[in-house]
Amino acid sequence: MLYLARMDVTFPESMSPETKADFVAQEKEYSGNLQREGKMVDIWRVVGEYANYSVYDVADHDELHAVLSGFPMYPYMKIKVTPLAKHPNSIK
Numbered sequence: 001m002l003y004l005a006r007m008d009v010t011f012p013e014s015m016s017p018e019t020k021a022d023f024v025a026q027e028k029e030y031s032g033n034l035q036r037e038g039k040m041v042d043i044w045r046v047v048g049e050y051a052n053y054s055v056y057d058v059a060d061h062d063e064l065h066a067v068l069s070g071f072p073m074y075p076y077m078k079i080k081v082t083p084l085a086k087h088p089n090s091i092k
């Protein structure tokens with residue numbers, strides 16, 4: 001099943017730059033692994049915001065929840081998920 005997720009990240013103002021940098025590095029590794037596994041199909045930055053749109057190809061809602069809640073930044077994210085179905089006009 002395909003899902004579109006929008007993730008907005010907000011760190012507490014009290015978080016140190018070192019801790020933020022550590023989260024960014026952990027996130028990059030986790031995200032890279034998901035992409036290599038084919039579970040994250042794409043990820044795009046929302047221009048001007050600390051947010052992304054990303055597309056997931058996973059078995060079901062439960063697997064998506066496991067993937068999303070595994071992000072190191074998960075406690076600092078607001079996530080909105082939209083399930084995707086094939087559009088009848090798609091030529092792919």
Ligand SMILES: O=C(O)C[C@H]1C=CC(=O)O1
Binds near residue numbers: 007031043051071
């Ligand atoms: O930079 C971000 O958008 C936050 C984070 C969420 C997924 C990911 O790969 O990075």
